[in-house]
Amino acid sequence: MRENFGFLICVWILLWGNCLGRFVVEKNSLKVTSPESIKGVYECAIGNFGVPQYGGTLVGTVVYPKANQGACKIFDDFDISFKSKPGGLPTFLLVDRGDCFFTMKAWNAQKAGAAAILVADNKDEPLITMDTPEEEDASAEYVLNITIPSALVSKSLGDSIKKALSLGEMVNMNLDWTESLPHPDERVEYEFWTNSNDECGPKCDSQIEFVKNFKGAAQILEQKGYTQFTPHYITWYCPEAFILSKQCKSQCINHGRYCAPDPEQDFSKGYDGKDVVVQNLRQACLFKVANESGKPWLWWDYVTDFAIRCPMKDEKYTKECADQVIRSLGVDLTKIDKCIGDTEADVDNPVLKAEQDTQIGKGSRGDVTILPTLVINNRQYRGKLDRAAVLKAICAGFQETTEPAICLSEDIETNECLENNGGCWWDKNANITACRDTFRGRVCECPIVNGVKFSGDGYTHCEASGALHCEINNGGCWRKTQDGRTYSACVDDHSHGCKCPPGFKGDGVTLERCR
Structure with missing residues (x-):
């Protein structure tokens, strides 16, 4: 019975391959920043396991182990750790393809402290998607616990990185997923x-x-x-020659048009x-x-x-x-x-x-x-x-x-506006900022506050404009309350700048400039 089922599955796979075989390998960008000899931007294929940092980047330094170069064994057995030291760059572990599942390589690299794993192809060919194991006897429990990103790199890039490392050069790179979607x-x-x-x-x-x-x-x-x-x-469809077979009758509906494999096989x-x-x-x-x-x-x-x-x-x-x-x-x-x-x-x-x-x-x-x-x-x-x-x-x-x-919550991304206001314009008196946090990073953009539009470059200058600009920090102008009456140098119209009110002289900007 299992043999007949297997035959039918093979027929389905053949049909699937002929009719629906355009599998697209999803990629992200890999930028080698040093050494000069291999500096440049390369493509790498995103693995179908782990956690790719979609929308972000990861900077690290590459290590190619002297032992266990295929990462098919636990690195503890070789007394090797890839955990980055305080102040050091994260480690991207480069390993060779072959001898064990891609997921096993990633799991061993993660347990040894690597921040990402790069698998170097062992032959010159187009990049493929590294997938999870499908064999029945392969335990997939550890696959669910892989959290580091993984990527397959070409044989030529892998060889170039290994050569640079053998010459004592430090290989630094950025893994970039900002345009992966x-x-x-x-x-x-x-x-x-x-x-x-x-x-x-x-x-x-x-x-x-x-x-x-x-x-x-x-x-x-x-x-x-x-x-x-x-x-x-x-769903798959049953080949016409097998529509009346026991297999198709039990696996398909609508006379063999829509089929699925037996759950227990x-x-x-x-x-x-x-x-x-x-x-x-x-x-x-x-x-x-x-x-x-x-x-x-x-x-x-x-x-x-x-x-x-x-x-x-x-x-x-x-x-x-x-x-x-x-x-x-x-x-x-x-x-x-x-x-x-x-x-x-x-x-x-x-x-x-x-x-x-x-x-x-x-x-x-x-x-x-x-x-x-x-x-x-x-x-x-x-x-x-x-x-x-x-x-x-x-x-x-x-x-x-x-x-x-x-x-923009803390468990998804880091708010870049929290440190030095993201390098954007900031009015500390009114606590108004041009820094806007986005998923990919901050943007410096003059804000709209209570309906008042600020204009400027967002980095060094933003100025309230419009009829309501006096509502925000008094338009940056002089203001004083005296004998129960408030005097202001801000004119609530479409004009810009400050002007001392009647009876006062000065530029209207600071407390002492209207007298």
Whole structure:
């Protein structure tokens, strides 16, 4: 039975490769700042694990270990540490490709104190995406704990770095993710390619945990119009020659048009692939109905509640359990059933047909071939499926100064306006600043305070203008209260500067300048 299933999966993979094979490697910029011999900007491929610093940069110095150069063993065994000393630059560990999983290399580097890992390719070829292990016997538990960013570099760059280090030269570089995601405007559009299957081991567990942890942030961003979110689901189709086979009948709906692998990869027990397809379709239809009613964020509530109340292990992965969750959320069940349609009919399902069309990449986005996958502003996210990491990536998709407050919180980024006012103009008397913190760094921009627009370069000069400019620090002009009456040199019109009131002489700027 397993052999037949494996054969069918191979057929699906072959079809997938022929029809949907345009996989785009997401990259970030690597800038070598020294030595002079290899100084320049290079591309590196973002690993599909760890936490890439989307929207930011990381400066460090490169180390190539004398032993354990593939990082396939624990560095403690070699009494080696890559923790940076106080005042020193973080360590970027360069290791060789091969002999073990990419994730194992990253995990060993992280435990030894490295701030990032660079894997040098072992042959001249286009860059690939370093992914997590898929083998059944590979323990993926440690993968979920990788937090350092990782990147694959070309063989030629790796060789150049090794040569410079062997000559006693210090190799310093910047890893730059500021342009890894497009950030054209004030709204971020993102997709989450997911699956209702909860029996695929650590990857399914981490996906369910992510949805639960990210739900609050996702719903706030959606309700306030900062984001536009869409969930998606991958299905395959059964080759025509196998439509009447036992495998396709148990894994597919609508006469072989939409299929999913058996959750346990065993036809003799548990749920079938067609059960997964139907539940995926139900989730997609719930989003469609909720979105039409103006409440797309209810999808997060449904998926979270369904995972808790209707798991496969309790044999509750059923329509009856799903309907109970839908009713509790106040969503129209009849509309969802109509959207799902007849799953036994030999016809296309409009929702799943659209999903298959959407799987194919357009523009800069490649085909979706990895589950789960996030696509942010039409660019595939790479890295750990973690609340903070994903929120950081979404925040990198906003145009500067348009990001919501959650993107400027302490656990997401550092406020550069706190130190020396970011080098921008500052009126300490009125406590008014031109420094505006953004996700990518500060900008010096003359502010608008209580409806009053300040004009200037933002760095050395900002001046209140307009009819209400006297409301702010009295327009920077002289003011004095005498015998119960207040005199001011600020004229509340469209003029600029200060002018002493009638009966007073002077320039009107300081306390002594109107007499």
